[in-house]
Amino acid sequence: MLQRSILMIALLFVYVTATAQDAPETTLTSDLTPPTLGEFDEASASNIDLADYPNLPELTDMARAIFARGQASGRNPHMLSKIGDCMTAADYFLVDFAGDSYNLGQYADLQRVVDFFSTQTEDILPPKTNAFASPGLATDSGFTTSSVLDSTWADKDICEANESPLACEYRLSNPAYSFIMFGTNDVFYFEPAMFDYYLRLIVLETINSDVVPLLYTFPVRPEFPEKSLLFNQIIVKIADDYDLPLVNLVVALEDLPNQGVNVEDTIHMSLPENDAVAIFNDDTLQAGYTVRNLLTLQTLDVMLDGLTQATP
Amino acid sequence: MPRLKILGFIVVFTLIGWSAVGHSSRAQDAATCENLLAQAVQMMRDSCDGLTPGNVCTPSGSTVALGDIDILRTAPFDLNANQWDYALIQLPAGNEPIAMALFGGAAITPMAGTETAMVEPLKASNKSGYNLNMRQGPGTDFEVAGFFGWDNVADVDGRSADGDWLRLQTEAGYAWIAADLVAVEGDVSQLLIVSDGTNPLEQFTLTTPDISAICGAGAAGLLVAHAGQDEVALQVNGANLTFDTATLLLQAQPNTNLEIFVIEGEAAVNADGEQLTARQGETAAVALAGENGLEADAAPLVKPSFPLDTLIGIPMGLVSDESLACTAGMTHEQQNASAFEQPNSDAAVTALLLADAHYPVLGRLADEQAHTWWRLEVGWVREDTVQVVGSCDAVTEVAADTSVTTSANMSTHTGAGAALFSTELVPTSDIIWSADPGQDILSGTCILPPLPVCSHPVAVTANGATLSWRGQEPLPYTLNLSGDNAYTFNGRNNLNNANVTMALTFTSPTTWMMTMTQVFDSDPACTHALYYNAVPR
Numbered sequence A: 001m002l003q004r005s006i007l008m009i010a011l012l013f014v015y016v017t018a019t020a021q022d023a024p025e026t027t028l029t030s031d032l033t034p035p036t037l038g039e040f041d042e043a044s045a046s047n048i049d050l051a052d053y054p055n056l057p058e059l060t061d062m063a064r065a066i067f068a069r070g071q072a073s074g075r076n077p078h079m080l081s082k083i084g085d086c087m088t089a090a091d092y093f094l095v096d097f098a099g100d101s102y103n104l105g106q107y108a109d110l111q112r113v114v115d116f117f118s119t120q121t122e123d124i125l126p127p128k129t130n131a132f133a134s135p136g137l138a139t140d141s142g143f144t145t146s147s148v149l150d151s152t153w154a155d156k157d158i159c160e161a162n163e164s165p166l167a168c169e170y171r172l173s174n175p176a177y178s179f180i181m182f183g184t185n186d187v188f189y190f191e192p193a194m195f196d197y198y199l200r201l202i203v204l205e206t207i208n209s210d211v212v213p214l215l216y217t218f219p220v221r222p223e224f225p226e227k228s229l230l231f232n233q234i235i236v237k238i239a240d241d242y243d244l245p246l247v248n249l250v251v252a253l254e255d256l257p258n259q260g261v262n263v264e265d266t267i268h269m270s271l272p273e274n275d276a277v278a279i280f281n282d283d284t285l286q287a288g289y290t291v292r293n294l295l296t297l298q299t300l301d302v303m304l305d306g307l308t309q310a311t312p
Numbered sequence B: 001m002p003r004l005k006i007l008g009f010i011v012v013f014t015l016i017g018w019s020a021v022g023h024s025s026r027a028q029d030a031a032t033c034e035n036l037l038a039q040a041v042q043m044m045r046d047s048c049d050g051l052t053p054g055n056v057c058t059p060s061g062s063t064v065a066l067g068d069i070d071i072l073r074t075a076p077f078d079l080n081a082n083q084w085d086y087a088l089i090q091l092p093a094g095n096e097p098i099a100m101a102l103f104g105g106a107a108i109t110p111m112a113g114t115e116t117a118m119v120e121p122l123k124a125s126n127k128s129g130y131n132l133n134m135r136q137g138p139g140t141d142f143e144v145a146g147f148f149g150w151d152n153v154a155d156v157d158g159r160s161a162d163g164d165w166l167r168l169q170t171e172a173g174y175a176w177i178a179a180d181l182v183a184v185e186g187d188v189s190q191l192l193i194v195s196d197g198t199n200p201l202e203q204f205t206l207t208t209p210d211i212s213a214i215c216g217a218g219a220a221g222l223l224v225a226h227a228g229q230d231e232v233a234l235q236v237n238g239a240n241l242t243f244d245t246a247t248l249l250l251q252a253q254p255n256t257n258l259e260i261f262v263i264e265g266e267a268a269v270n271a272d273g274e275q276l277t278a279r280q281g282e283t284a285a286v287a288l289a290g291e292n293g294l295e296a297d298a299a300p301l302v303k304p305s306f307p308l309d310t311l312i313g314i315p316m317g318l319v320s321d322e323s324l325a326c327t328a329g330m331t332h333e334q335q336n337a338s339a340f341e342q343p344n345s346d347a348a349v350t351a352l353l354l355a356d357a358h359y360p361v362l363g364r365l366a367d368e369q370a371h372t373w374w375r376l377e378v379g380w381v382r383e384d385t386v387q388v389v390g391s392c393d394a395v396t397e398v399a400a401d402t403s404v405t406t407s408a409n410m411s412t413h414t415g416a417g418a419a420l421f422s423t424e425l426v427p428t429s430d431i432i433w434s435a436d437p438g439q440d441i442l443s444g445t446c447i448l449p450p451l452p453v454c455s456h457p458v459a460v461t462a463n464g465a466t467l468s469w470r471g472q473e474p475l476p477y478t479l480n481l482s483g484d485n486a487y488t489f490n491g492r493n494n495l496n497n498a499n500v501t502m503a504l505t506f507t508s509p510t511t512w513m514m515t516m517t518q519v520f521d522s523d524p525a526c527t528h529a530l531y532y533n534a535v536p537r
Helices: A002-022 A061-072 A105-117 A165-173 A192-208 A225-241 A288-306 B018-023 B026-047
Strands: A076-084 A175-181 A212-216 B007-009 B055-057 B063-065 B072-074 B086-091 B098-103 B107-110 B122-126 B132-135 B144-148 B153-159 B165-170 B173-178 B182-185 B203-207 B221-226 B232-236 B239-243 B246-252 B257-271 B274-279 B283-289 B301-303 B327-329 B338-340 B349-352 B358-360 B363-366 B372-376 B379-382 B387-389 B431-436 B441-444 B456-463 B466-470 B477-483 B486-492 B498-508 B511-520 B526-536
Touching: A061 A175, A061 A212, A061 A288, A076 A105, A076 A165, A105 A288, A165 A175, A165 A192, A175 A192, A175 A288, A192 A212, A192 A225, A212 A225, A212 A288, B026 B086, B072 B086, B072 B098, B132 B165, B144 B165, B144 B173, B203 B246, B239 B246, B257 B441, B274 B283, B274 B301, B301 B526, B466 B486, B466 B498, B477 B498
Parallel strands: A076 A175, A175 A212, B007 B072, B203 B232
Antiparallel strands: B055 B063, B055 B086, B072 B107, B086 B098, B098 B221, B107 B203, B122 B153, B122 B182, B132 B144, B132 B173, B153 B165, B165 B173, B221 B246, B232 B239, B239 B257, B246 B257, B257 B274, B257 B283, B283 B301, B327 B358, B327 B387, B338 B349, B338 B379, B363 B372, B372 B379, B431 B456, B431 B526, B441 B526, B456 B466, B466 B477, B477 B486, B486 B498, B498 B511, B511 B526
16 A cells, blocks of 8 residues: 555656656746836946847747737737837838748748748638738837837727737737847937837837737948947847847848948938849848748747747 | 130129228128129110120120020139129020029039930821921021921920920931921930020029028029919020929029029929929929939929028029019028917917928018018018018018917817918828828038938827827927928937927828938938838738
8 A cells, every 4th residue: 555655646746747847847036126216227238249249139038928828818829029110111021921922042941931821710800911011900000119118109989998009919910930120210309318218129029918029230321330239139039138139130231231221311221223122042132021031930940940830 | 606615704793891801700791692683683774784685794894695605614712802793694595585683603504405304205106197297496587407207206305394395206317307297205304305406504503502592592503483374494504494474593502402593483393204393482403313413313302491591692684574582481590480369479489480491471560679570471580580581671570469370271280370370281180191201312521421211101190289299219209380281390319319390281181291300419410311101001
């Protein structure tokens, strides 16, 4: 009897241990206290060297935990949200991968990413036929970090009263990931402290919605090079503070002609010939929009490897 | 006859006491400028009376045929040397010639015979069934230049200003054909208006110097005046101008803009395949670029006004018997000026005057303290708060209670301004607009480059005499009702790093236009201007 009891206890211990090892970690270890406007310390960001950060993100413990919580709460692993300004709202960002107008070239291994996020599911917002196809509800031309938090700019026909564009997008698109890029308009309108404050609010709302935030550094505004640098350092600092994946776009664009920026229209990235932003070859990858698309698919590849495949 | 390479006219006036001009106060300088211009106009009338079309007159009274000019250049305004310089031109054009005055350091280079089409040629075929005459110019008065066979097809690359004649590219060169006898594949109105070569100055390149503020921004440029019902055309720096009765001031500094200030009448401006009409009080601007920085490089934009400073120094008398109408505005030194409901500083403020606008004076009245009040469309302004130019002595006295016209179609908005102006086009509900700011147009001496702004949503809420305008900054701007369906703002931006003016006008219940200017503290001699157009989002 005693032997049977010991065996049972031992089996239970093994089971509990195995369960504990298999269950994804869902504890959020970062400090999620809301920021206070005016507490920004510029020196905490201005020493950051952007070149110290790789172009492509690493999968962080925080991202794993947020993703796991999202899966537990029903987030769609095939869905992502696009959060940002005109460069994110533009059809040049990912839309071609929703159809047949793309060619991965030497990056053919990214086909599994395209296939996974092109999946259509029944609970997707009607205009958003898959993750790539639509800009969604929290990106628009001219948007700044404060815009997506302000219900004034939400689509009144779709969103609820007093619901912000960001909350509306997460509620209706039900994404597992959120690609967030701001800065191009913010450098014109905001002081660094305001940018830090609003971007932190976006990130916190995203985390608290159980959606994995994926932050980009943004292309340099040639008219504001120093402020662009500082705002990008703030983005990196926020990614560090919350242990989040970072797509270091500005460094990836560094060696491109005009740093990947359209010289005649500096609030947008450069386009390849024939606007072939979803065709990857040596020529098209000299343009900012194409590089952002490639980095985004590669980032999703990292996420698929580390997250989605582990929790089918 | 040898061609004149450079025609440089220096007018030297000898006026008593002018040795001290260089050290005089700004007010004295202004008076000196005014005197200098008046003397120049009188000298022109004495020496150039009877100038015939096709000729240029110098201040000394000598004339030169337009066809003999390669470059026409005037010397800059120089107060210290008491110099000002002008050339008067009579350009043949229909029944009434175009009077032009070049002055203050401006120069023009005729483009006769060297023009290039700015648009793709169109195919034209003979649709008459007969062999047609081709002419050497746009009209039956010109010699026959050959025949256009009944089955012929050729390229057309230009048209006459009235559109009645088209210019053909033939093996023997250019020839003209009557437009109603050929079928053209494409939009003829987009063709370049080209010269027939008989008036060398119909097409020219204009360049003007950096303007001295002392004698006013209008003290250098090309003044163009035409009175008549016939439409006339000029091609300036590659932009096509057509007008009938109009007085225009043209300025063009390299790599900035060709600016066409419409003093009277209206003018259509066509560049880069797009045409806009600028009316009296408005400015048409065409961006300049290219090898010499003087070629039209973009579609025209129309600004709803121009600063009073532009009218100061304009030698209207050189091209017209009419004086410049009395006009008010803000001076360089002023931060703001208010207009009132009555000629009384204690009355309700109806508008803040804009730094980049001018206001026709409609009447005058002296108050009990002997201050003159000017009656503008936007309200009453006291003489010491604004500057006036033109024939203000001729302004008639009006009663205080006829201050501002009240529209019969006034809507239900309330407030001080709303009592004065119609708001019939102003939506009574909050609307989110999709606003396109266009390009950032620079003027002045700039350190910063143009600062492009994305199209963006704007929330507009009208509340009586004020209007809340919120773009993609967290805080709104509050504009004051300043005219029929029009609101203005004059103050600091939210970041507190620039002075901002905003002038918004509802052009229908579902459209508005707005001019926004910004002068950044870090670049104080430069004005950034955005010209918004908005529709509901």
